[in-house]
Amino acid sequence: MDATFKYRTFLVCLTLVFGLSALSVKLISLQVWNRKLSDTSAVPQFRSHEVIPARRGFIVDRNSTVIAQNRQEATLVADLNHLRSESILHRAVAHFYASQKEGWRDFDEAKQKASLSEARMLVKRNLSEEEVIEKHLTYACGIIGQELRTAPSQIREKFKGEATRIVVEKRISEKVARRIEKALQERNIQGFYFERSLRREYPMPTLASHLIGIRGYDKNRKLVGLSGLEKSMDEILSGRDGKRVLKRDEYGLVNLTKSEKVVPPKKGKHVKVTLDMGIQAIVEEELGMAFGALNAKYGSVIVVDPHTGDILGMASRPDFDLNIRKKYQDAVSYAVSAQYESGSVMKIIPMAAALDLRRVNRKTVVDCGWGGINRYGFRIHDHHPYGELTFDGVLVKSSNTGVFQFADMAGRESYYRYLRNFGFGSPTGFPIPGEAKGVIQNETNMRNFASATYGYGVSVTPLQLAMAYSVLANGGKLMKPRLVDSLIADNGAVLDQTPIHQVRQVVSSRVAKGMCLALEQVVLKGTGRRAAVPGYRAGGKTGTAEKWDSKTKRYNESEKILTFAGILPVHDPKFVCIVSIDEPSGLGEDFPIGGGTIAAPIFAQVAERVARYMNLPPTEEIPEEETSIVSSTTE
Structure with missing residues (x-):
């Protein structure tokens, strides 16, 4: 009997030991080994x-x-989970009833607490759960509506439906948000x-x-x-x-x-840019007025420091309002993304190449023919019968036949090398999306070569033109355009500076200076007369290009892009300005549409204002009557 009892007792104890051990293992597993499971399943609930x-x-x-x-x-x-939890809403409803008492605002703190305690007891005793929830929401909508100056009924409408998260109002100023927070907190809402x-x-x-x-x-x-x-x-x-x-x-x-x-x-x-918003305002205003008056399709104005490549101002049309954005999808950065055949503004390339290779000098004379010349089995047409012209005279008259002869002296291969060295045919590395790289057509074709020398068969961007003319203005160096100047920390410390970058030396300083003086003649007595700026020596080149019609496979005489590329002052350049106007219209059949009549006057207005803004001292005296003549022709 004792042996049987002892055996049964042993089995019971053994069962208890195993059972308790298994329970201990389970607890340890839950607390330690399955901690990750606990973190990923239970914790998110809290x-x-x-x-x-x-x-x-x-x-x-x-x-x-x-x-x-x-x-x-x-x-x-x-949060409707809160708004439907009746247990946390009594205090706000009690505040609503207590605040209705006469003289509530004059009660001291102790008396207000006593009134709230009394009202809370009455709310718990007399109102159902649904009534408490409804009263609380009505009270909240009234307080919020008062601060937002919105009818409480309009706010209440937003609580229809089954969503648990309801957006009551967006874009609330921080000042109003703090008032609402204070009002809700004071009322325990x-x-x-x-x-x-x-x-x-x-x-x-x-x-x-x-x-x-x-x-x-x-x-x-x-x-x-x-x-x-x-x-x-x-x-x-x-x-x-x-x-x-x-x-x-x-x-x-x-x-x-x-x-x-x-x-x-x-x-x-923080990002610091090279723009000067004073200059930016000038180019925006002048381009905007001209764009509207000319009823143009596109347009741009660029002002750049030729010595550093800093973009001081850059405007494009159509534009848009950064805060409203209504026309954002239709707006293109014409100054950077547009590529087109620009016409005679490209004539600086073959002329500079011939000078730099010492094949010619500024006294060299060529026979431009009487309206055209025959070369390599085809005819090159000119605007007028010019006869013999000097180097400067070819630029002044913008003679196609004269430019081709200087390019031919430089050589076709040399011409294209200089064209690329001036920055055409490749992107500048400008730090905004969508920059076009331009197009240089078949370089082995002599007809293409001839056309390219006076601005056809080569598509360029206004920004590339700005950097190319900067080569002449800074002593012959191609600069990379800079828009981002530096990265700035919150305390004003400069974290990173964008270096001024010279891409290459394109022509000698001798050639660059000579080209500037030749371009001054274009403004003094050539196609750029309307680009004259009273008191300053300006130089530049006009460009008038007909647009290619892909349907008719011909150039369309009624659709033109007008350009003026200018430097001021030419003897000591401080800025380069490029004006481009695409397809002006409604000017009348008798209006002579060209770079000299459309783009040059815009340059004159921009350059005069920018020179004043930069406090550039005038370079020459102009008689009062002459100033008035220049001003009237500019207008």
Whole structure:
């Protein structure tokens, strides 16, 4: 009997030991070995992740004038999980009834607390759960509507439906958001919170809109830069978002006042550009007036410092408002993205090449014929019968036959080498999306060679023209255009500087200076007379190009692109200015449409204003009557 009892007792103890051991193993497994499972399944039920947006860097001009900045705004959101949790709503409803008492505002703190306590007891005793929820929501809509200056009924309409997250109002200023937060907090109203964000704002929204660009949502609904510097510098400007982990209670409701973990955002860097917004305003205004008056299809004006490649001003038409963006999709950065045959402004290439190779000098004379010459089995036509012209005379008269003869002296292969060395046929490396590289057609064809010497068969961009004329203005060097000057930290320290970059020496300083003096003659007595700037020695070249019609396979005489490329002052150049007007219309059949009549006067207006803005001292005295004549012809 004792043996049987002992045996049974042993089995019971053994069973208990195994059972307790198994339970211990399970507990250890849950607490240690399955910790990851616990973190990924249970914890999210008690956490909520909120993104803290990084502050985007500013864009400022060379004088630190703000071009793009941020404005903090808030979105008011309602959490219906809170709004349907009757247990946390009594205090707000009690506040509603207590605040109706006469003299409430004059009560001291103790008396207000007593009134609230009394009202809360009455609410719990006399109102059903549904009534408490409805009263709380009505009270909240009234307070919010008062701050937003919106009818409470309009806010109440937004709570129809089954969504648990309701956006009550977007784009609320930070000032109003803080007033609403204070009002809700004072009344113990629950279930509402703000999502903060930084809205991009442009203080001068119509200046340099193509260069600055905009932000928006991509196909993945991610907020990114869509154009201009906002796109190309997006990663640098954006910084890195932070995050906040909010706790939830056992009912799954977010505790809006407690954070479990905060990872602070990293601010974006500021971008300083080479633009001078004073000059930018000038080019925008002058181009805008001319564009409207000429009823043109496209247009652009560029002002560049030839010695550094700094873009001081660049405007294109059509344009758009950076804050409104109505015409954003239709606007093209014509100065950078348009490529076209530009006509006689390209005549500087063969002329400079012939000078640089020492095949000719500025006293060399060529026979331009009487309206045309025959070469290599084909005829080259000219505008008028010019006869013999000097080097300068060919540029002054813009003679096609004269330019071809100088190009022929340089040689076809040499010409194309210089053409590429001046920067044509390849992108400049400009830091905004969409830059065109231009096109150089068949270089082995002599007809193409002839056409290219006076601006046909070679497609260029206004920006390439600006950098090519800068070669002549700076002593013969091709510079890379600079738009981004530097990256700036929040404390003003320069983090990275874009170096001034000389691409290559194209022609000698002797040739560059001689070409500038020859271009001065074009303005003094040639096709560029209307580009004259009172008090300053200006030089430049006109260009009139008919557009190719792909349907008729012919050049269309009624569709033209007019250009003027100018340098001021020619003896000590401070800036180069390129004006391009594409397809002006409505000027009348008798109006002589050309680079000298359309683009040159725009250059004169821009150059005069820019010279004054830059405080350039006048280079010569002009009699009052002569000044008035120049002004009238410019107009």
